[in-house]
Amino acid sequence: MEKKTLGAKGAACDPASYIDDRPGDGVFRLRRAVYGDPAVFEAELDRIFGRCWNYICHESQITAPGDYFATRIGRHPIFVIRGDDGAPRGFYDSCAHRGTRLTRRRKGNARTLTCRYHGWCFNAEGRCTLVRGGDEGYTREAMAALDTDLRPIAGLDVYKGFVFGCLDDAAGSLGDFLGDVRPFIDLIADQSPQGMEVLRGDSTYMMKANWKLQTENSTDGYHVASVHRNFATTLGYREQISGADGMAKTEASRILDLHNIGSGGYDLAGGHMINWSDRGNPRAAPLWDSRDELLKHHSEGKVRWLVERGQTVTVFPNLLLNDVASTCIRQWRPLAPDLTEIDTWCLAPIGEGAEQRRARIRKYEDFFFPSSLAVPDDVSAMEGAHDGSLAGGGWSEFALSRHTMIDGPDDAARELGVNVRTSNPGRESETPFYSFYREWLRRMERP
Amino acid sequence: MIPFDATLTAEAADLLNREAYLLDRRQWDDWIALYAEDAVYWAPAFASDDEMTDDPDNDVSLLYMDRNGLEARIFRIESGDSYASDPLPWTAHLVTNILVTDIRGDQIDVSASWLVHSFKRIYGSIQRGGLYDYTLRREAAGLRIARKKIMVFDDRITGPLDIYNI
Numbered sequence: 001m002e003k004k005t006l007g008a009k010g011a012a013c014d015p016a017s018y019i020d021d022r023p024g025d026g027v028f029r030l031r032r033a034v035y036g037d038p039a040v041f042e043a044e045l046d047r048i049f050g051r052c053w054n055y056i057c058h059e060s061q062i063t064a065p066g067d068y069f070a071t072r073i074g075r076h077p078i079f080v081i082r083g084d085d086g087a088p089r090g091f092y093d094s095c096a097h098r099g100t101r102l103t104r105r106r107k108g109n110a111r112t113l114t115c116r117y118h119g120w121c122f123n124a125e126g127r128c129t130l131v132r133g134g135d136e137g138y139t140r141e142a143m144a145a146l147d148t149d150l151r152p153i154a155g156l157d158v159y160k161g162f163v164f165g166c167l168d169d170a171a172g173s174l175g176d177f178l179g180d181v182r183p184f185i186d187l188i189a190d191q192s193p194q195g196m197e198v199l200r201g202d203s204t205y206m207m208k209a210n211w212k213l214q215t216e217n218s219t220d221g222y223h224v225a226s227v228h229r230n231f232a233t234t235l236g237y238r239e240q241i242s243g244a245d246g247m248a249k250t251e252a253s254r255i256l257d258l259h260n261i262g263s264g265g266y267d268l269a270g271g272h273m274i275n276w277s278d279r280g281n282p283r284a285a286p287l288w289d290s291r292d293e294l295l296k297h298h299s300e301g302k303v304r305w306l307v308e309r310g311q312t313v314t315v316f317p318n319l320l321l322n323d324v325a326s327t328c329i330r331q332w333r334p335l336a337p338d339l340t341e342i343d344t345w346c347l348a349p350i351g352e353g354a355e356q357r358r359a360r361i362r363k364y365e366d367f368f369f370p371s372s373l374a375v376p377d378d379v380s381a382m383e384g385a386h387d388g389s390l391a392g393g394g395w396s397e398f399a400l401s402r403h404t405m406i407d408g409p410d411d412a413a414r415e416l417g418v419n420v421r422t423s424n425p426g427r428e429s430e431t432p433f434y435s436f437y438r439e440w441l442r443r444m445e446r447p
Numbered sequence: 448m449i450p451f452d453a454t455l456t457a458e459a460a461d462l463l464n465r466e467a468y469l470l471d472r473r474q475w476d477d478w479i480a481l482y483a484e485d486a487v488y489w490a491p492a493f494a495s496d497d498e499m500t501d502d503p504d505n506d507v508s509l510l511y512m513d514r515n516g517l518e519a520r521i522f523r524i525e526s527g528d529s530y531a532s533d534p535l536p537w538t539a540h541l542v543t544n545i546l547v548t549d550i551r552g553d554q555i556d557v558s559a560s561w562l563v564h565s566f567k568r569i570y571g572s573i574q575r576g577g578l579y580d581y582t583l584r585r586e587a588a589g590l591r592i593a594r595k596k597i598m599v600f601d602d603r604i605t606g607p608l609d610i611y612n613i
């Protein structure tokens with residue numbers, strides 16, 4: 001079977017040759033060259049990042065007219081800006097005149113974007129408001145023929161405060177793209193009736209590994225007890241010498257005591273994956289004190305998830321919403337087959353109490369920054385996995401707990417009333433990865 | 448800023464140099480002994496391209512720790528169980544432009560610039576730099592660090608960022 005597609009630089013890439021997926025035989029294997037192969041990388045920029053919805057920012061980061069947020073989708077610099085009418089719009093970050101980038105900061109406020117190169121001006125709706133010297137420099141006809149407005153990206157939409165953009169007119173709706181991961185995003189978005197906000201203070205860090213390893217690691221419950229054992233023992237030591245109590249204590253059962261708590265992993269189809277575990281001590285959870293308030297707005301099953309479970313929600317292809325000891329938005333962008341740029345933000349319920357807020361921030365710093373007690377160890381693990389994948393000829397078998405995978409929802413998923421493709425009782429399972437790699441292949445094979 | 452005081456400046460410089468020495472030689476217990484019992488250790492994060500976070504209770508910092516937090520970092524390094532900290536990068540702290548900026552009772556404010564050169568095989572050589580704002584306090588045992596604020600100017604961080612390499 002010949003299913004060759006071309007990467008942007010013309011090297012042949014046969015996506016199906018990287019995945020050996022034979023459900024009848026109980027086999028799901030990944031050829032490790034999928035991480036380091038430059039032809040795969042080029043094709044991914046086109047077929048994955050160029051075509052699907054990509055997370056850009058949270059609405060709380062662009063609240064006022066003129067607030068903008070600049071990033072990249074694949075290789076393309078883009079930005080989102082809130083217009084005078086209150087609507088966020090997405091544009092390629094490239095001047096209509098000769099293509100210079102317009103934003104000079106990662107985020108800021110500008111009712112008028114002035115290109116620094118020759119001085120053309122654009123408003124927040126993308127209309128050109130000034131062609132400097134245009135009356136003398138162009139005839140009336142030449143000016144009329146010029147396309148002077150900013151080029152909008154193909155799609156911009158918001159789901160519960162999370163702003164997504166896409167570059168493909170044929171991408172379909174954001175709702176369809178998110179599909180069954182939406183109720184799990186709701187578990188992050190619905191933590192306060194007043195909404196959620198991204199806190200001040202963020203960080204960008206680099207990983208010398210392929211972007212797909214970060215997507216895998218986000219759902220990989222198996223590494224938690226090995227890579228993050230040090231996180232748990234270090235915090236245990238700190239809490240012992242400082243006599244920490246109550247909310248200041250970090251709940252570590254999910255790391256050291258997994259066999260005594262409930263946990264699981266879901267394949268949500270569409271490339272999305274979930275991994276969850278019960279909180280051994282829900283009283284240390286950031287939301288414990290809001291329980292009664294939450295019950296007024298949500299079902300008992302949903303509040304059980306909100307307060308008594310922690311989950312990592314991995315949205316295809318490069319977004320993680322993490323609600324464990326604290327709450328984190330993480331997004332990663334592929335720069336090269338072996339280089340990934342990662343952004344991370346702390347998300348918190350608007351109007352939460354001062355003590356809760358402080359505890360949430362300290363726990364965020366403990367786990368989610370490149371200066372934390374956990375992220376550096378994850379990054380080292382992924383870098384080790386990438387380097388080792390270059391050994392050549394190797395296959396990775398995603399077989400862990402395959403025998404306990406069941407079709408459809410388990411009891412916990414039924415409590416939330418959600419649709420899942422497969423569930424696995426136990427977070428240390430590799431079956432949720434099938435969702436990601438099947439969607440990866442489906443998209444990579446589309447001409 | 449206060450007028451030049453040779454003795455005080457020399458005393459402050461000695462403490463800062465001593466801290467760099469103990470970090471680079473990995474003498475963790477002697478290093479932490481330079482900190483007062485109630486010390487605050489703070490590295491703010493960037494809030495935008497133009498400013499850093501300034502309110503640790505409401506903003507996220509890179510690091511915001513008391514002395515127990517510092518002890519825990521040593522525990523982490525010495526455990527040998529942290530993937531990122533084993534092997535530990537080699538580091539050389541360059542601490543310079545040491546200036547006593549204020550004296551408030553038994554507290555002395557000191558500013559300095561820093562650069563840390565570090566090496567680990569997977570990343571090669573990495574340079575990071577920024578500013579230090581110290582508050583030193585005169586205690587029975589001598590000058591101790593009551594507060595250290597570390598401004599890290601690198602916002603695209605390669606490799607771990609920890610007490611030994613900032």
Ligand code: FES
Nearest residue numbers: 095097098115118
């Ligand atoms: S490139 Fe922007 S005005 Fe010329």
Ligand SMILES: [Fe+2]
Nearest residue numbers: 224227228378
């Ligand atoms: Fe991890």
